[in-house]
Amino acid sequence: MRKQVVDLDRFVRELKKARKKSQAPVITLIANRGATPFEILASTLLSLRTKDAVTDAAARRLLAVANTPEQIAALPAQKIEKLIYPVGFYPTKAKRLIEISRILLERHDGRVPDEMEALLALPGVGRKTANLVLIEGFGRDGICVDTHVHRISNRTGIVTTRTPEETEFALRKTLPKKYWKPYNELLVSYGQTICVPVSPFCSRCPVEAECPKQDVTRSR
DNA sequence: AAAACGGGGGC
DNA sequence: GCCCCAGTTTT
Known part of the structure; x- marks a missing residue:
């Protein structure tokens, strides 16, 4: 079975649109x-x-x-x-x-x-x-991994890691550099509103169709 | 690897 | 009432 892959370009673009409504961190x-x-x-x-x-x-x-x-x-x-x-x-x-x-x-x-x-x-x-x-x-280049970034990166199958530190280094390899800066703050607001830890609102998610939903048992 | 730190908010 | 949260330190 082929693993579904979330399109990073579209993912980040859609998250930017979606963020307009939510409060900035x-x-x-x-x-x-x-x-x-x-x-x-x-x-x-x-x-x-x-x-x-x-x-x-x-x-x-x-x-x-x-x-x-x-x-x-x-x-x-x-x-x-x-x-x-x-x-x-x-x-x-x-x-x-x-x-x-x-x-x-x-x-x-x-x-x-x-x-x-x-x-x-x-x-x-x-x-x-x-x-x-x-x-x-x-102003350094880098990726800041918190619980949201760790959870969503794995849930969507963008990376497969056990710890936040592993996620940081996996994303450095997987994620085009132009996304490094927006990635964290976009995922945080997305992780607070749509891709929440338990029972995420997949019906409102822009990449729902491609997401393997690794750790999701119930969605809304 | 797992507990502990602390209180507010969602359900 | 119970569970979870923009983590880190200590056991």
């Missing part, structure tokens, strides 16, 4: 007004395991008060907790924002490092966060 909103690498790092840290509407409001409240390592490091943890509530893990994230700010001041001249290794060395920064900072903050 927080990172895009911030990037659109010229976010600094530190702002991208801080808001990405807030976003972990938290829905983007909640993250967006919290990031705006925080960055309006403090948007540099100096300013964050000078704030009491309790004050940051209050600003970012109710993002998930807010007490941990408040401490981490301060900790990272201090490390940046002590070890990196108060700037966000622009290398993967140095970013991963920061507490609470994993591959997803580091990639987003490098791509959105420093």
Whole structure:
């Protein structure tokens, strides 16, 4: 049996059309007004395991008060907790924002490092966060794999991988470079509205006909 | 490999 | 009421 293959050109084109209606993700909103690498790092840290509407409001409240390592490091943890509530893990994230700010001041001249290794060395920064900072903050080429990108890339059969990191490297080989930047943010909004984790709305999906629906047992 | 961190929202 | 979420760290 021949494996169905989703047409990447058409997939991305249709997703762009579909995105017009949905709300832009927080990172895009911030990037659109010229976010600094530190702002991208801080808001990405807030976003972990938290829905983007909640993250967006919290990031705006925080960055309006403090948007540099100096300013964050000078704030009491309790004050940051209050600003970012109710993002998930807010007490941990408040401490981490301060900790990272201090490390940046002590070890990196108060700037966000622009290398993967140095970013991963920061507490609470994993591959997803580091990639987003490098791509959105420093304009690097790369693919940022989160749960949406991982799930949808496998569900559609664009790649076949077990971990997000494997997905990142598989996409680097499979995906034409011109799609690297739009791919992540397109899939995130698509993954929040149509291709949701459980019981996705396949009837509203532009590539429904070609999709092997790898992990889908029920669809709507 | 799996639990844990935390609270809001969907169903 | 139960399950899931723009992950990462620790066991």
